[in-house]
Amino acid sequence: MRPASTRTRVLFMIDYASSTGGAERFAVGLATHLPQDRFEPWLCATRGSDSVSSGVLSDAGVRLVTLGRKAKWDAHRVLGLRGLLRQQRFDILHTHKFGSNVWGTAIGRACRVPTIFAGSMPSRLTILSPSAVETATNRVASLPITLVSSHALVGSPS
Numbered sequence: 001m002r003p004a005s006t007r008t009r010v011l012f013m014i015d016y017a018s019s020t021g022g023a024e025r026f027a028v029g030l031a032t033h034l035p036q037d038r039f040e041p042w043l044c045a046t047r048g049s050d051s052v053s054s055g056v057l058s059d060a061g062v063r064l065v066t067l068g069r070k071a072k073w074d075a076h077r078v079l080g081l082r083g084l085l086r087q088q089r090f091d092i093l094h095t096h097k098f099g100s101n102v103w104g105t106a107i108g109r110a111c112r113v114p115t116i117f118a119g120s121m122p123s124r125l126t127i128l129s130p131s132a133v134e135t136a137t138n139r140v141a142s143l144p145i146t147l148v149s150s151h152a153l154v155g156s157p158s
Helices: 022-033 051-059 075-088 098-110 124-128 132-140
Strands: 008-017 039-049 063-066 092-096 115-120 143-147 153-155
Touching (some): 039 075, 039 098, 051 063
Parallel strands (some): 039 063
């Protein structure tokens, strides 16, 4: 257990850290705008990062870790998350987008991350009929959240 005076360690997880795309910009923006006196934000990109986002994260003091996935079948690379979570002992894992929600929730729970947020931006199809995997992920996550507008987050405890 760390002393109370240390900052809360947060790992944001997304497939690609990018200066374009809604969820990608949201994850980078959130990581770079947390109060540094209270939080130690990191960002894990399972596939990679563009140079603009890498620079923005670096300038803000956010550590960027990439896992090197190139294709859907490179799922074994996501297992690098296990070592990162165990070594760094994050207090919060905040995942963005479907693949990161599934892998992050499963590996985060196995590594006993105390709090996991699984975030998603629903499509019309998802709102009408969520998939079995999304439903299961939301039940396992500490707090599934859904972006319902560009200004509001709605959450429901599992």
